Amino acid sequence: MNKLKKSLALIATLAIASTALVACGGSSSSDKPADTTKASDTTKGSETGEGNTTTTAANAEAPKIEFPDTGDKLSILSWTGDDLNVMIDCFTKNTDYKTDQVVWVPVGTNGGEAREKYATYFAGDGDADLLFLEADWILDYIDNDEYTAPLSKLGFTNDDFKGCYKYTVDIGTNQAGVLKGATWQCTPGAYFYRTDMAEKYLGVKTQSEMQDKVKDWDTFTATAKELQEKAGKKIAMADTLGGMWQVWQYNRSQAWTDKDDNLVIDDYCKKYAELAKEYYDKGYVTKEDQWQNGWYQIGQDESTLGYFFCTWCLGTGSMLSNAEGGVKMKDKLDENGNPMKDEKGNKIQEIDFTEDGKVQPLNKDIWGKYDICNGPSGWAWGGTWFAASPKCDNGTLAHDFVKFFTVDPVTMEKYALQKSEFVNSPTVMKKIVDDKSNHNELLASGDQFAILYDAASKIDMTGKITKFDSQIKNEFNDAVTKFVKGDIKDYDAMIEQFKDKASKIAGLHVD
Amino acid sequence: MATAAQRRIKSVSYAKYGYIFTAPFFIVYFIFMLYPLIQTFILAFYGNGESNKLHEAGTCIHNFVGTSNFRAILLGGEDRASRAIHKEFFHYFGNTLIIWIGNFIPQICLSLLLAVWFTDLRVKMPGKGFFKVVMYMPNIITAASVAALFMSLCGNSKYSVLNNFLLNHNYIDEAVQFATNKWSSRIIVMFIQIWMWFGNTMIMLMSGIQGINESLFEAAEIDGANSRQTFWRITFPLLKTIMVYTLLTSMIGGLQMFDIPYMFHTGNIINEHIATVAIFIYDFFHKDYLHPSYGYSAAASVVLFVITAILGALVFYVQRDKDAIELRKKRKAARKEAQRKAARGGGLGL
CATH class of the missing domain: 1.10.1200 (Non-ribosomal Peptide Synthetase Peptidyl Carrier Protein; Chain A)
Incomplete structure (x- = not known):
């Protein structure tokens, strides 16, 4: 042994x-x-x-990996294999580790489920080395030493992550100031619009012309009005209320609570609620819901000019690709030629590539017609972090894996190009933008990174993160949605209901 | 000889096999039914949250808090959290009643009508068996599938079947939010409940009707009663017991209604016009899983239990057999009268 x-x-x-x-x-x-x-x-x-x-000098104070190397496999808990399978592929291709040394342990089928099931998983004696945590609820886990260990135990110092986007480090740091989470991705978002519609109705030909039309919310509103007048029908500018909310939730000027855990309700709340109401009533945003089929259909039948999407919405088979009509899919088969099924018994699908490795778009009229511009403000959407489990028994391997995707620029670039991922390093992304080595056939301009690189630099979360964020944001968005749809009469009643709901959050003080 | 036989009978006791064979049921019952039941009652008197304070500083699930959970739910309180909980509970309780009544009355009428038709000897309906099976069918489909089905039929999206139809025929200008509007969502949930359960109720009522002595119907027919008279004078009164049973089971089920109202929504927002008490209970211990509010959940369960018990007792009281009680009273009075007479007679005799 x-x-x-x-x-x-x-x-x-x-x-x-x-x-x-x-x-x-x-x-x-x-x-x-x-x-x-x-x-x-x-x-x-x-x-x-x-x-x-x-x-040697630089590494003199580097902490040692405190975990043993007794385990045989690196077990990574995650609710999805979308990222992890590509990661394992990329990692084993570029190192000497074998594919069977890194395994994905599926826990739940989406982030929300995983959030609950991790706690149960840890209560058992299942193997766990690393786990995936989502931005919304990462604090639940990194605040708890039973579930996560500091990254210093994996042999990292805070300096190792100096090259990352600062806001990702902020989110990966717990309330006590200990760095426990590191992410491979930065998830800035932008505005994606139909180039053909923009030209037909607004006379916009280039990305920068479009950006001028949506550079802030006032301009955005004016353009929405112009669009409906020129088109002579109800066309929305924003895809869904959910999409607008994603942009707004990253643009608070202060945290949701003060230092004594009192809920802070400020102008921002009123501004967003009223803007959302105006947009909904005037049809500047569609009445569809995110994540439903209608969300993708509005992109094809001129119901909306554009969408708010972020980095992980732009791959093949993802949201943007669905909004452009989707690609031909087929059942995924196992070695014996039988269709593979997921936990719930649904058939797993995969993209049906042609023989020369090309996707087959279903709606050729719209495929590749979208393009990207920064939109009214900088924002980010979600993102997933690595954290080490206190049970980790593959210290070296876990260290190498995390380092491969979050610290080492050479390997990060490889991953960025393989997955078309916006990796968590300005240096790497700058290089890719300068080299023009990325090509995305979904976009008319062929590249999203140049714009997103700019957007990423605008994200600032310093001092705005609290442990109540995900719950408060859910309740607020919930209340706004009801207000917008007419379920709640006025803004004051909405705030009252928001406060009522928020008062149930453990530990939060609401007046 | 006899002693040997006696000895053998004494030594072979089959009782223990009885105990062994029934043991699994009792073990499972005690662990999974009785213990949780008692534990729910106990938890109702304990605090909320893993380590703190939902609204009272320092209470957690390990602290005995007396009746404060009940007070918050039933009476509200000084602080916002208690008031919010109080308001929400009664709001959801109202929803539960509205949805239950709105689905029970049409459902029982429909089921009764169909049950009478299917059992009437004079109505010669072809394919009775087929219809019975088809009408029972919705009950077999899982609630999740039904909710998903109705979401695509009458959801908020303008691409849902109903909206699409109305838009295409210019009845409306833009998509109606059927799944989130107050009354449309309630009516949809009521309709789903009716659709899922009328077959079940119908079969139960049919068995009740078939249990009525055939000769009564024949006698009525000979006496020249029409179908309406037969129904109101014979079928309906004799069906009372099974109706009470249906009412009770439906009420218990209705007050605990969870699956359809919970699943009939998009995104993360549970529609609060159709949220029921069961959703209130589920939400409290589940939504914030790191700080589960077992106290409120348990207290709400106990309140629901008491309400169900009271309503159940009420149904029994209203539907009690008045004739039998009257008869018993008369008998009692007669007996007393006889005794008195006997006593008086005895006195006279002396």
Whole structure:
């Protein structure tokens, strides 16, 4: 056993060292030597190649990985394989680890379910090394030492994440100021519009012309009015109330509570509620709901000019692709040719690629007609974080995995291009934008990263995160939706109901 | 000889096999039914939240809080949280009653009508068996599927069947929010409940009608009674017991109604016009899973239990057999009278 472990560690070291050497030909070099030393830490002086001298000093205070290496497989808890399967593929392709060394442990079928089921999972004796946590409820878990361990135990310092977007580090830090979550993605959002409609009704030809028409909410409203007048029919500018809310919820000027956990209701609440009401009544936003079939249909029948989408809505088979009519799908088959089914017994579908690896759009009239512009304000939507389980028994492997996707710019770039993901590093994203190495056939301009790179820099969450956020936001949005749909008569009644509901949140003080 | 036989009878006792075979039921019953039942009553007197304070600082599920959960639910209180809980409980309780009454009355009428038709000897309906099966069918479909089905038939989306139809024929200008508007959503839920349960009720009423002595109907026919008279004078009075049973089971089920109202919504927002007491209970211990408010949930369950028990008793009281009581009273009086007479007679005799 010991021998096996040693040789595994040696192989791992050599693998990482060799990728470091390969990458040395490139431009960036600050991070690679750290790789080798960290690996040598764990293998206790096995050969590491050159590059040591420059980094020993920088790594002198680097914490050691405190988890043992006794486990045989890295178990990652997640509710979805969408990201993780590509990650495992990318990770094993670019390191010496084998595909069967990293396994996905499915917990629940969506983020909300996972949120509940993790606690149950931890009560049992199932293996857990890393877990995925969603932005909305990450604090529930990183505030609790039973479920998550500090990243320093995985051998990371806060400095390792200096190259990440700051707001992602803010969200990954718990109330006590301990960094427990790291994410591979940054999820800025933007406004996506139909280029053909924009040209027909608004005479807009370029992305920057469109941006001028939606640069802030006043302009956005004016354009919405103009659009309906010129088109002579009810066309919305925003897809759904849910979409508008995603933009607004990232744009508060202060946190939802003060330092004594009192609920703060400010002008923002009134501004949003009234804007939403106006938009709904005048048809500047459609009456469809997010995540329902209608959400995608409005993009095709000229019900709306555009959508609020973010980075993870833009891949093949995702939301934007559905809004453009979707692509041909087929049942996913197992080795024996039988259709595969998920936990609930539904058939799993996959994209039906042509022989030369192309997707087959179902609505050729709209496919590729959308394009991107920044929209009225900077915002982000969701995102998923890694955290280490206190039960982690694959310290080195877990360290390498997290590092691969969140710290090391070379491997992060590889992942960004493989998954068309906006990775959590301005440096890497800048390089991709400058190299123009990304191509997205869903967009008329062919690239989303140039605009999103700009949008990401505007996200600022410093001092605005509280442990009540997800609950407060749900209740507020709930109340606004009822107000907008006419269920609640006026704004004051809405605030009253919002306060009533919020008063049930444990620990929150509502006057 | 006899002693040996006696001995053998004594030594072979089959009683223990009886206990062994029935044990699994009792073990399961005690663990999964009786214990949780008692525990619910106990929890109703304990606090809320894992480590704090839903509204009273320092209480958690391990603290005995007396009747404060009940007070909050039934009477409200000084603080906003208690008032909100109070308001919400009665709002949801009202919804429950409205939806239950709105589905029970049409349902029982429809079921009764169909049951009479199906059992009437004079109505020669072809394919009775087929209709019975088809009408029972909705009861077999899971509530989740039914909710999803109706969501796509009459949801909020302008692409849902009903909205699409109305829009295409220019009856409306834009999509009606059927699934979230107050009365449309309630009517839809009532309709779903009727649609799902009328077959079940019909079968029960049919068995009740078939239990009535055939000769009564024949006698009525010979005496020249028409169908209406037969129904009101014979079928209906004799069906009373089974009707009371239907009413009771439906009421208990109706007050605990959960699945359709809970699942008939889009997104994360439960429509509060159709939210029932069961949803109130579920929400409290489930929504904020890290701070489950078991106290309020349990207290609400107990309140619901008491209400159900009272309503049940009321139904029994109203539907009690007055003739039998009258008869018993008369008998009692007669007996007393006889005793008195006997006593007086005895006195005279002396």
